[in-house]
Amino acid sequence: MADGPDAGRDGRRLFAVTIDETSIGRASPEVEHERQVAIYDLVEENSFAPEAGAGGPFALHISLIDRKLVLKVSGEDGDEVVTHMLSLSPFLKILKDYFMVCESYFAAIKTSSPSQIEAIDMGRRGLHDEGAQVLAERLKGKIVVDHDTARRLFTLIAALSWKG
Template sequence: MTAAMFRLYDVSLDSSLSGRNSHLKREQAIAIDDLLEYNTFVPVGHEGGPYRLSLALADSRLALHITAENGAHVVRHSLSLTSFRRLFKDYFLICESYANALTQPNTQRLEAIDTGRRAIHDDASGLLRARLAPKIAVDKNTARRLFTLIYALFAERHPAAVPEVLQHGLSKLCTGAGVGIAIGIEASRAGQR
């Protein structure tokens, strides 16, 4: 089997959330594109894909349904999100800090916030990999991208748990690869000259 066979070719999200917030929907689309661009996804005991992943939230659980390219069922897995609560809260706070830092750009502060965001992403990806391991093996980058997508799903389901600024289009600054923070740092540097 080649590595290309153990990857996701499609990701879909809970259709009951469709259209609630156009900004979050756009962020989810970006997260899906990032995930599909490069990923390693290996359902334990399966001979190869590529795979389609469907994600849905039910209460405090994430439902994952994986099918093969031909539509055949591969695995269905339900993952409690209880252990992710602190990480969601920390992610919320780091994004809120970033939004507040934009009002008075400071290069060192923006860099520190970006470092914190990356640390939270690393913690979340490690936890996600460990929690998925009995059913699905993923690499670190795939786990990071999946966490971004899960957070975006969570944000849409629980808008009160997401900073208002993120509900209006800045979430890509915190859920993406840090490009927005890098732009903010550059703007801050330009303003300090």
């Protein structure tokens, strides 16, 4: 799959992402805002295609069932293409560490030097990359995504998991 500005232009992309509110639940206004930003960023630029070979673009519906992330992929016509369930277990430690670093980052913004803030942010980005890599590995053989799309999907998983 090609990376870069033309990635996903051949129909191998998401045109919509929705969240099952009954399984995810409502959150604080701040968390809801983060979720909406994550969805917007993902839809705005992505490269996404089920291995099943169906033509796109695709809609992605995300829900949680029994501590599993459910990714339901549909075509433009609304017909289901494929549904994959991923255990959240491989992400739990990364998410815990990611949230701790994010809290440190927000605290540092108020009192720390720019170099300290930058060091914390580098750690946050490293954890974000690690989460994206784990996600890409978990999707291997199921859904083809590029690195940037895996990062955006991990952002959404983090936003869905964040308790605020």
